[in-house]
Amino acid sequence: MSRMPNAVSSIDIRQYGFVAPTDKDFKPLDDEIQRTHDFADLQRNDFHVKVTLLSPNTLVVYRTRGPAGELRSNTLSMEALFFDCQTGKLKHRESWPVRRRNRMTDFQETEGRIFAVDADHFLVHANNRLLLYGSRFVLLKELALDELAMGPSTSATWAVQVAVGGKRLFLRTEILGTYGYQWRDAYTLASVDVVPAPPPLDIAADHPVLPRETGYYIQQQRNLQPYPPDSGATISCEPNECRSQGISGLPLSEGRVLISSKQRAAVYTSEGQLIWHRETDANTGLRMIGRSLNGRTFVTVWKGSQGEFDGVSLSNEDPTAFVYDLESGKRRLTATVPMGWDYGFSLSPDGMLFTILHGTTVDTFQCNRP
Numbered sequence: 247m248s249r250m251p252n253a254v255s256s257i258d259i260r261q262y263g264f265v266a267p268t269d270k271d272f273k274p275l276d277d278e279i280q281r282t283h284d285f286a287d288l289q290r291n292d293f294h295v296k297v298t299l300l301s302p303n304t305l306v307v308y309r310t311r312g313p314a315g316e317l318r319s320n321t322l323s324m325e326a327l328f329f330d331c332q333t334g335k336l337k338h339r340e341s342w343p344v345r346r347r348n349r350m351t352d353f354q355e356t357e358g359r360i361f362a363v364d365a366d367h368f369l370v371h372a373n374n375r376l377l378l379y380g381s382r383f384v385l386l387k388e389l390a391l392d393e394l395a396m397g398p399s400t401s402a403t404w405a406v407q408v409a410v411g412g413k414r415l416f417l418r419t420e421i422l423g424t425y426g427y428q429w430r431d432a433y434t435l436a437s438v439d440v441v442p443a444p445p446p447l448d449i450a451a452d453h454p455v456l457p458r459e460t461g462y463y464i465q466q467q468r469n470l471q472p473y474p475p476d477s478g479a480t481i482s483c484e485p486n487e488c489r490s491q492g493i494s495g496l497p498l499s500e501g502r503v504l505i506s507s508k509q510r511a512a513v514y515t516s517e518g519q520l521i522w523h524r525e526t527d528a529n530t531g532l533r534m535i536g537r538s539l540n541g542r543t544f545v546t547v548w549k550g551s552q553g554e555f556d557g558v559s560l561s562n563e564d565p566t567a568f569v570y571d572l573e574s575g576k577r578r579l580t581a582t583v584p585m586g587w588d589y590g591f592s593l594s595p596d597g598m599l600f601t602i603l604h605g606t607t608v609d610t611f612q613c614n615r616p
């Protein structure tokens with residue numbers, strides 16, 4: 247099923263050497279698993295292509311590969327293609343050496359990732375360094391994370407989150423089971439005091455810490471718990487709804503937060519007031535959420551069978567993306583595209599464009615004005 251509006255631009259990334267991996271590419275990995283039986287090690291590999299809208303004019307498509315395009319190698323590089331959003335023309339190409347990741351989720355580690363920040367700048371996390379670039383692809387600042395580690399730097403794992411607005415960075419580090427947090431300025435990469443970091447104790451590795459204007463949410467199973475405790479209300483979903491899958495949370499502008507559970511997407515104020523929600527009666531398989539950098543536009547993506555979301559029939563094969571305006575709650579875009587080996591999406595910082603990577607195609611759409 248395809249429910250796709252007219253694209254502003256459409257890019258076939260195979261023209262630039264970004265082809266989907268084949269069984270032959272995976273065979274060395276399969277052989278290694280048969281030898282070591284280390285399935286956890288396989289999950290830390292970084293096979294998929296990613297996409298990020300960096301500005302209203304530029305999007306980046308990137309992946310991590312070995313020197314000869316191998317999925318896994320002792321020497322890895324992150325290859326990035328920068329395109330004009332409107333024309334689909336290649337603007338710039340660059341690569342950076344990267345380390346092999348130690349963790350699977352981006353809440354735990356962001357080595358080999360690219361982020362949009364304020365003023366059309368972008369941030370690269372590569373080889374345990376943060377590299378800040380301007381809109382003309384000129385390196386502006388660099389921060390060596392190894393120098394910040396309070397312990398053996400070779401054992402440190404770093405994760406970056408860009409706070410709503412794109413002016414501040416929230417860094418999480420893990421060293422031998424000990425966790426630390428700090429704020430950095432997105433323009434200078436210098437340390438800044440914003441809100442005291444949450445306590446490093448009693449926060450498991452799989453509990454994301456979500457920064458917001460007045461503190462943090464610590465995500466635990468079906469709850470978003472505020473920190474400091476008096477900075478807001480605990481937000482929960484019903485056990486029958488969340489079951490064992492829990493919730494996904496994402497801070498939005500003005501202290502609001504988007505949460506997604508198995509059959510519901512909802513927006514709450516920091517005081518716990520429900521201000522927007524949509525439900526589905528489908529048997530859902532895939533659910534994902536995202537937001538624009540300014541936090542005023544959000545997206546929820548669903549895949550499921552025998553049901554609808556917001557009046558739209560869902561597909562069990564192809565995901566459907568729903569883009570909404572935060573203030574009005576109105577839907578700005580609906581797009582269902584074929585599911586490929588690679589699937590990803592991104593909103594532009596101002597929320598006016600939405601890009602979907604599906605297979606080896608990158609489509610960019612204009613969002614309706616709210």
